[in-house]
Amino acid sequence: MLNLAGYFLYIISTQCYFLLVRLIAPINGRAKLLWQGQVGLLQKIKETESTISGKSIWIHSSSLGEFEQGRPVIEALKKRYPSHRIIATFFSPSGYEHMKNDTFCDAVYYLPFESKKNAKELVKALKPELAFWVKYDFWFFYLSELRKQNIPVFLLAAQFRPTQLFFKWYGVFKRNLLKQFTYIFCQNQHSQDLLNSIQINNHILTGDNRYDRVLQNIHPEFELPFIADFKGSSFLLIAGSSYKNEEEIIKQAKENVGDFKVIFAPHFIDEQRLISIEKLFGEGCIRYSTINSIEDLHNKNILILDSIGKLSRVYRYADAAFIGGGYWENGLHNCLEAAAFGMPICFGPKLRRFPEAHELVQQTIGTPINTSLEFISWFKHLLDDPSYTQKISLKCREFVASNKGATEKVLQKITELV
Incomplete structure (x- = not known):
């Protein structure tokens, strides 16, 4: 019952948020960019990706900061899977606007506003062999569609706090979000302990990828x-x-x-x-x-x-x-x-x-x-x-x-x- 209630509350809250973005777009610059980016987005992705063959790896980040945190892993994946296209999606304009013309990734898109239909169509269009979420921005229909299609999906740089809904007695639906991941890479031991407390055991302590990333920046070039x-x-x-x-x-x-x-x-x-x-x-x-x-x-x-x-x-x-x-x-x-x-x-x-x-x-x-x-x-x-x-x-x-x-x-x- 709690899971069902959480499911409906999740749908209502996300749809209200998307509606709010649309309503305030005329008076808020960031909302305007986000809403403009959503217009015709899924169709554009489908048309673009339908002309491209081959395997891909999908990286999703909320914004630029999270993408930069995951960048060392993405660079390593490019070397390990040189024949795979790297596709990045962002929810925030700060990530998309900065990366849309960057050649680091083979394709960069906004993440279409979530729905069951959009999730099914986007996963079909991108055809990822592997998927990675960086830190957070958990979207239920996208994650569950990846799991349904038996596509491994990993959570990088995970960091949790006991105040989050995942760890509350009424957070059944939120815990199900975490169960969609094939494996979770934690930044610290405290996050691992929290996952263990809710019987989620598919995780490992790796540390913070940002240390690797920032050390790359010290080169003189x-x-x-x-x-x-x-x-x-x-x-x-x-x-x-x-x-x-x-x-x-x-x-x-x-x-x-x-x-x-x-x-x-x-x-x-x-x-x-x-x-x-x-x-x-x-x-x-x-x-x-x-x-x-x-x-x-x-x-x-x-x-x-x-x-x-x-x-x-x-x-x-x-x-x-x-x-x-x-x-x-x-x-x-x-x-x-x-x-x-x-x-x-x-x-x-x-x-x-x-x-x-x-x-x-x-x-x-x-x-x-x-x-x-x-x-x-x-x-x-x-x-x-x-x-x-x-x-x-x-x-x-x-x-x-x-x-x-x-x-x-x-x-x-x-x-x-x-």
Whole structure:
């Protein structure tokens, strides 16, 4: 009875969500992109895929961050299965818009809004031999259709919390979602223990694929023009995936601490957000897209990255990082991209759902910041004591390197299973 009730509640809630996206599309930019992407989508996929023969591997990610977390596994799969096409689907515009013209995958699509009919038709069109879900974004009809067609489907980088519905007495339907997976690769022991508590045993501890991914970014070929020129000999702080909270705190530091430069990579890069940063910091700002020569950087101490996909490449130039999103639940962005290059890192205090941030704090690499005064104190220490900053930077690099290897563990298990 609970399973049936959960099933109907799931259908009602997902359909209401899809309807909401359609209703707010005219007034919300992200909803507009998502809704426009859905128009005629399934027919387009069917027509495109019908002209292509051969085997494929399907990778689904909610957004760009999850895709990047799974990228080391995808790269390894491309080498292991060179004759297979790699097909990526995204639910969020942030993933699709960034990857739609990227040649890394053979095809990139939005995931059609879920229904039993859409799931059946999409799986038939894509013809995957293997399927991978990265971290979450569990859609019942897609997962159950893959299982019905005896197509192995794996969950990468799984991470669970006891507060999730999977682990509640009334979460029967949600537990059935997890049972659709052929195998689950967990980031931490706590997630494994939670799965065991609900009698799901087809899992293994592999660690976090993001450590493998961020270590790939440290190669010199990922450098960006003009960033070294902007930094010069100044202390450089990078505000990664920033929101107004982080920007206003940094503004206070600019008024109270010695000379330093900042690169902002705002999480949202619509014109309104870019203008708000420029107004906050004044004439010293420049947008990265407007730089044509070194002369454009004269008297500039604030650089704004106004395009997606460059943040992981600019951390190499940083002396410290302030990671955005930590001032509300489930908001913190990727700390490990910065950590791979070795630097002191700070973020807002709401870390409950981010074990990697807790690890950084425990290692005295990361620092939770509650107020602008705390940030100023932390930042001034870095400026005044270069040896301390260097010590933290070295410790940070060693920590990231010690956690690599999840990708190889995943591949070993896949080889055993298929």
